[in-house]
Amino acid sequence: MAEAEEELAHAEVLELFQAALARLVQDPLLCDLPxxxxxxxxxxxxxxxxxxAMTVRVCKADGETMPVxxxxxxxxxxxxxxxxRHVQLRQARQGALPRSPAALPLNLFCFFLPRKYIWRTYHLTYAGEKLADDRKKLRE
Structure with a gap:
């Protein structure tokens, strides 16, 4: 007995997928997720x-802490x-970003700039030590 193939539009598949994810995050293990x-x-x-995996808490200069x-x-x-990726997801959940970088607050403007510029201008540090070597393991 052959099953009838059901065609769904991309939007319908996406909606079904999101609904399944929403049910999945009701699990006690995943209940902290948005x-x-x-x-x-x-x-x-x-x-x-x-x-x-591990959670790294990144503290910004303004005191905000981001768990990554x-x-x-x-x-x-x-x-x-x-x-x-954490910042992009957070911004997407708060609402769409303006298309023009000039319309952004200064702290968001940097996400329209090339990644190399950002990490040459701003630095991650741990215990006063600049994390300059991208190949170095965090555990070290």
């Missing part, structure tokens, strides 16, 4: 629970990428 969770965030949360999840053997470069 309602508009991404598969990447679910994977990170599961990795944290199994000890395969990276794998246990992450490099400085991987932390930078995870930090950028």
């Amino acid at each position: 309602p508009q969770v991404t598969p990447e965030e679910i994977g990170s949360q599961v990795a944290l629970e199994y000890g395969q 999840v990276v794998v246990q053997n992450a490099t400085v470069l991987e932390l930078k990428k995870a930090l950028r």
